[in-house]
Amino acid sequence: MSPTDPRYPSSRNREQRVRDYDMIVCGASGFVGSLVAKHLSDAAPEGTRIALAGRSQSKLVAVRSTLGVTAADWPILVAEADDSVALDALAAKAHVVLTTVGPYAKYGKALAHACATAGTDYVDLTGEVLFARESADENHELARSTGARIVHSCGFDSIPSDIGVYALYEKVSADGAGELTDTTYVLTSMRGGMSGGTIDSFRTQIDDMAGDEKARSVVLSPYSLSPDRSIEPDLGRQNDAPIVKGASIHPSLKGYKAPFIMAPYNSRVVRRSNSLLGYAYGKTFKYSEVMSVGSSPLSPIVAGGIAAGLRAVFAGLAFKPTRFVLDKLLPKPGQGPSERSQRKGHFTVDIYTTTTTGEHYVSRFKMKGDPGYKATAVMLGESALALALNRDELPGIGGGVLTPATGIGDALITRLRAAGVEVSARKV
Template sequence: MSDRVRDYDIVVYGASGFVGILTARYLAEHAPAGTRVALAGRSEPRLAAVRDKLGVDWPVVVADAADTDALARLAASTRVVISTVGPYLKYGTPLTSACAEAGTDYVDLTGEVVFARQSIDANHERARATGARIVHSCGFDSIPSDIGVHVLARQVAADGAGELTDTTMVVTSMRGGVSGGTIDTLRHQMDVMKGDRRLRRVAASPYSLSPDRDAEPALGRQSDTATVSGAEVHPSLRGTLAPFFMASYNTRVVRRSNALRAHQYGRKFRYRETMSVGTSPLSPVIANGVKLGFGALVAGLMLPPTRFVLDRVLPKPGTGPSEKAQREGHFTVDFFTTTTTGARYTARFRAQGDPGYAATAVMLGESALTLVHNREALPPSEGGVLTPATALGDALVDRLRAAGMEITARRL
């Protein structure tokens, strides 16, 4: 980040949206005293209403997502920008470029492969030159995945147990709602890729976010949407595991982390994500049903007749679960790996709160606070378009643990 004196420490962009309000509220309640926060978006009255509701005296900054001059001024005014304005492929490009140019750190919630790839291509070298840390995917996409593998690899290295090989994340339990914003993002990605074969290839490649695909080790086919026998992952697991619906994005983030670290996780590191559907004799049927169901949703959003119906029944942008539902939500993800020495390890990332809302607000808020208050503990970096693990590392782990999240790793 540039050494120039800034007016603010953190600007929450999109602060009047559903997740923006949750993130601003988290900062109002948990940011260390003296943290200078501002609320930004395109509507001054709506931002002022959020400020009044939160009971804070933070400034408001008006900047439309298409106004590049206003976004440049916003980026230059702060040390860190939090962006909750999606779909990022539709709205996010000018702001990430403004932050890279201004040497301003940036965090967001994207789970969009094409947007992340375009951001890497457009901003990585400029951000390295200015020292900006552009950190995509600092919510449920993809902090549990990326930080979970980070702590797993750190424990294996600390024990001198070799490197990671086959590694699987299992969503052991989860309770939470699906946001209208997430559906809108999926819908927009389908629209963009429908007529562009090149973008479809980017989205399909398991190494689409890696800095150099040709430098990746030849590990054979890596499928991110396969059903898997639990016993194949670890002898203690029963039943059949379904593909995790966020795997096609999260796996690419984790692989980018490994590549940015010169493959410290291992040259034989293979990674996939799954979810438990129970241990009954019907688990193979259920797991395959989950796989087919997600495929049907994607296909339905691409075909006009079914799209017409789905648009009327799926959650709308800007909507989300009740406060009660957010409080009662939770998630637990477990990681299993075998190292090059034959040792077995596991890690766990568990949190209370709806994964896509309450827990995401904590992860996003703490990511920004880490950049502001824990710079001396950040992983070494010249800047660039990074991942949560490579940009924030153990400093974020410590803050998330202090915020009540369970993040552990151990040898089995």
Template sequence: MTRTRDLDVVVYGATGFVGRLTADYLARHAPQGTRIGLAGRSRDRLERIRESLPGADGWPILVASADDPASLTALAKATHVVITTVGPYAKYGIDLVRACAEEGTDYTDLSGEVLFGRESIDSFHDTAVGSGARIVHSCGFDSIPSDLGVHVLYEQVAADGAGELTDTTLVVSSLRGGVSGGTIDSMRGLVDTVTSDKRARKIAAGPYSLSPDLAAEPHLGRQSDVEMLKGSDIAPGLKGRTAPFVMGSTNTRVVRRSNALRNWAYGRTFRYREVMSVGQSALSPVLALGVAGGLGALMAGLAFPPTRYLLDRVLPKPGEGPSEKTRNAGHFTTDVYTTTTTGARYTSRIRAKGDPGYAATAVMLGESALALALDRGALPDAAGVLTPATAIGDRLAERLRDAGFEITVRKM
């Protein structure tokens, strides 16, 4: 399909907290000549945001709303790529996916919502394949470090002729940052849905819930999202203890979808899990149990009306976020460890400065969109509902390195 549009990238939801950060990142770092627009429900608020951005005086403003499908279609027709930060996506997102899939417009979001991802795949994957659109969910801390971390690992193993990936574990080695109100709101929506819908509960719990072909997935036994491991259980010489990682239930499904979309190139015995380090002290086992229990308690609390009322009063609300000083002080490091079918061991690392859910996410989301808009000839030949690795892959890794991320791979 010939792609002739007035704009290269539009930030939809630019008046929200992460939307503003993403628009600001693009204003400061997009190549000169990139045609960028801002979209949302309120022209007045969008104009105020535009005034606050360096060099954004001429950026067009598009008024669009999740409850006005025609406005979303007009938005999709105006640009090569839409960035959307308007969530929860299960509540507000599917009509924009439809519009982009129908109009051949590339799409990126920050969704960590498995049920929304499944709906997007079932409803619009084939439409997007037909139009040439790349619908790319999870382009922030959920789930680029996970998906790219495995992607670069796989590519190095393949280049070395070292076989296929087998047991693979991501360890969040260090993390400093806050939890976004949008993430909490998505959790509320998930709890509400799985509490009342048995089918949704089954989809959310399935390890291959984002698979393009569930019947073709390998039967590898139980793959739990709640793992408490010794470092030595993951790789020789790795010290300390680990606890479950709160985003693992989404990230693992995204990575497994990448494997399946590539015809299981990572391996038919590829098993993937995610954990976070809780250190090496004598209290580490207690900390691991505390993290696991805390995650369970949060989900249970959101499901029980009296405790949910109390939690809603103290948890971050959508649109809220930390101060600039706090965002700048954040950081993250993720390390992925794998053993191949030849017995070789490899590890990859993704590390970046900035609060993972805000500052670093704005970089990841912005660079994902710029790659889709400006680097199309260098991207994998793919369309449909994709993942960061299968839609953007090496080019995204290159862009993030140029933006200051460390992305490395080595044989152990």
């Protein structure tokens, strides 16, 4: 049954689900978790029932003490990530569970399944193909039956990609300009970096792929997160993160563009959205992600150097001697930049497309704050608030293992704009 079919199960009536909390924040004592808790203490409307959860009561109490009077009475819940009984009980207490506890392949499976079983909406920060694939296989039909919206990847991976393409689609559709064809994400500018948790997720996925040909084939498939690979259109080779000349994306772009490190994950999320929406973006929709390296005559050399560097990092993490060295240099889970550095961070993403009518459009996703930390905390927090408080604005797709665009959609765009994020689309 297609998600666009009117018989597709809708979310259960929220009023019929009596829960203790509107939202539980799991991992609130971690670096990113504490940032999310801080954002919620500032942004959640008065009366929103929020609880903080994690392994250590003392650490959770310490975090709560930094959040001000708004959070002074937020309950503390203690649960281990591998205690399925405790996680089942936790999931049954809330309308929405938000978790920053990764790597998700290690620590996220039981919680996602508990939420799918309990009919509880769920959001996380995963950028792990294997975890997201396993979650879809195990939880999608279950979540459809309970009405739970299991929404992975609600941070810098992959909200700018997924919501940016969704905003582009809505504008093209409203203008009657056909469907999307060649579509390219360009990270136009950025200050900040990836979190230690993201790096740790890379390590975990590399370990899971080692000696496992099936896992490797899943990670490398461009449609590895699609609901049904057999019905995906045959569009030839999908180069998720190419080195390309800017003018081939749009005539206004100068220089060459380099591969973007998260493209292999983000692109699969965007393709899952298109499939879940019944190929609303288009049957010939092709998607890739790159980053700007300037427009000087040296840009092709810089782009090539970045591509080589990314390959070297991944190869280094897969080889024990070099991995030992990289582990000393790369950020570690639980670590992050100063508050001042986070405030100074920012990013701008421009997504270009050509439509089937030959028109050119671009969407923009622009945000203040370090992408992997402060900005991610806002995106994750607003995703959870949209699910908890904006039920009437959510897409009619119902429950399942969804994406930011298909699970939250316009409700998230509205909340992000209210939080100062630019989400726009226009003809160019």
